[in-house]
Amino acid sequence: MIKTIINEKNIDNADVVLLSAPYEKTASSHKGTVYGPEKVIECLDTQIEFFDRNFKTEVSNFVKIAHVYLDNLENLSPIDALEKIKSNAKKLIEKNKFIFLLGGEHSVSIGVFQELTKKYNPKDVTIMQIDAHCDLRENDSDYSDTPSDLAHSTVMRHASSLGYPIIQVGIRTYSKDEYEYFSNKKNNVKVFEWSRKIPKITDITRSIKTKYLYITIDVDGFDPSFMPGTGTAVQGGLEWWYGIELLEKAIKKAELVGADIVEVSPVADSVLTEYGAAQLCYTMIANKYQKRFSKKSKR
Numbered sequence: 156m157i158k159t160i161i162n163e164k165n166i167d168n169a170d171v172v173l174l175s176a177p178y179e180k181t182a183s184s185h186k187g188t189v190y191g192p193e194k195v196i197e198c199l200d201t202q203i204e205f206f207d208r209n210f211k212t213e214v215s216n217f218v219k220i221a222h223v224y225l226d227n228l229e230n231l232s233p234i235d236a237l238e239k240i241k242s243n244a245k246k247l248i249e250k251n252k253f254i255f256l257l258g259g260e261h262s263v264s265i266g267v268f269q270e271l272t273k274k275y276n277p278k279d280v281t282i283m284q285i286d287a288h289c290d291l292r293e294n295d296s297d298y299s300d301t302p303s304d305l306a307h308s309t310v311m312r313h314a315s316s317l318g319y320p321i322i323q324v325g326i327r328t329y330s331k332d333e334y335e336y337f338s339n340k341k342n343n344v345k346v347f348e349w350s351r352k353i354p355k356i357t358d359i360t361r362s363i364k365t366k367y368l369y370i371t372i373d374v375d376g377f378d379p380s381f382m383p384g385t386g387t388a389v390q391g392g393l394e395w396w397y398g399i400e401l402l403e404k405a406i407k408k409a410e411l412v413g414a415d416i417v418e419v420s421p422v423a424d425s426v427l428t429e430y431g432a433a434q435l436c437y438t439m440i441a442n443k444y445q446k447r448f449s450k451k452s453k454r
């Protein structure tokens with residue numbers, strides 16, 4: 156059998172479960188995120204090196220990684236898609252699995268945010284979001300004739316309403332309402348904007364005050380030169396190695412209890428975005444489980 160990073164067939168034996176949620180009903184402009192998960196999985200299967208250059212070991216020898224693909228998600232209404240994601244997340248959380256969600260558009264994260272509150276007090280889990288957009292809107296009335304609060308532009312408003320402290324990194328566009336929302340200290344949203352001046356990584360990690368951490372990565376948080384395949388790209392985002400260092404330091408600071416990468420919208424003739432997403436996924440898993448191989452290497 157050919158070795159792959161997705162090395163465990165039986166979910167019960169897995170440490171990490173990659174949960175593919177190919178949903179894009181609420182996306183506002185360019186569509187295509189429905190193909191994101193399968194392309195990221197393909198890269199994890201065939202493109203990404205097992206050998207981690209940073210840890211100098213084959214991380215996949217120490218972590219059991221399984222995959223669940225949510226079939227027929229794209230045909231469901233937003234509310235039914237949310238329910239399907241929630242019921243799958245619930246099962247995995249009950250089995251103590253680390254969920255790594257792959258979107259789809261950003262709204263898929265709402266289901267995991269909701270289910271995680273059954274295991275953790277949201278006040279103890281900082282959600283660190285890498286994104287060009289705040290996604291703090293109350294609903295999608297800015298681009299929809301039939302406004303809904305289940306949209307990729309509302310995902311962090313849901314998280315905030317659930318009580319999670321939020322750190323937003325890479326932000327470079329927002330509405331007046333979003334500005335007012337995050338400016339209100341009571342809402343516990345800390346925004347690190349990207350412009351001519353770029354924040355220090357230590358200032359971001361220092362603002363993680365909780366024991367636990369969830370990381371949600373909208374690939375448009377990175378500069379489009381690194382992540383061109385996404386629906387609502389904005390110039391001037393995170394540089395690649397800045398992003399890697401931020402992830403490493405954040406995962407050192409607090410215990411990572413869940414993660415997602417969303418808004419991958421594959422483009423023709425370039426695998427850069429899905430390759431980058433797959434690499435980020437493997438790197439985050441490596442950092443989360445690093446004690447397993449550092450212990451081994453001391454023996």
Ligand SMILES: [Mn+2]
Pocket residue numbers: 261286288290307373418
């Ligand atoms: Mn987003």
